[in-house]
Amino acid sequence: MRAAVIVFPGSNCDRDLAVAFERAGADVTMVWHKDDHLPEGTDIVGIPGGFSFGDYLRCGAIAAKSPISRSVAAHAGRGGYVLGVCNGFQVLTETGLLPGALMRNSNLKFICKPVELIVETTDSAFTGGYQKGQGLTVPVAHHDGNYQVDEATLAQLRAEDRIAFTYADNPNGSTADIAGVLSANRRVLGMMPHPERAVDAAHGGTDGVAMFRSLAEGLVSA
């Protein structure tokens, strides 16, 4: 598995995400946002958490217009895999690769704590290593994680089994407790919780390991 982790000014989970991919056996290349192409043979792009461009204008809005974001969109368009975590999820909604928008948490507070997630579908390379209905403990750390979609889109996400994870106890006001969603081709996943922060016993939990392991085993060439 060849992974490319995008680095924006203000990204701060890029190294964590790279380590999580490396531990699953991936060759990882860090890619600066001003680059206009991904490394040859990239299977999966990781868009990390952080505060790209200081969250100016809207979280992820400026990053979504970076030169590399066009290449990421083209990669996704070819059927390539993309994992966006936290700010990476916000970037994916801003680029239009995933539906909906991430808004300010309903209690207006920055939330930084481990939360329980429920695996809603195992039908993806990201979630194939889990059991449907399984509970995972994964940290969240965000101010704008309140996922909002309109009713028609929610119905479509449900009908197409594209809700990857929900919160057992919704911390941020997200519609239908949604914590992560898949693209129509199931190869782009955006999620607010940080699976890369749950891959080592020293993190306090290892529930994220199965995602990276499943990706390493399950990727189909674009």
Added chain:
Amino acid sequence: MKVRVDVMLKTGVLDPQGEAVRHALGSLGFEGVGKVRQGKVIELDVAEGTSEDTIRDMCEKLLANTVIENYAIEVLG
């Protein structure tokens, strides 16, 4: 040429910040405030003759997230 763009959340989209402002006004003793919506104002200094279509393009591509926000353009001259 100065242009002002107002960006507001669409009707029906939850605005937790507006709600918090409404509560704070209530706790200051201001009565009868039914609803507060918070948005942004973006002022642009653009080249003379820039068309409204171009400004609209700027709004669609960057200044507003049309999934959740509406925008209004006002040319200030």
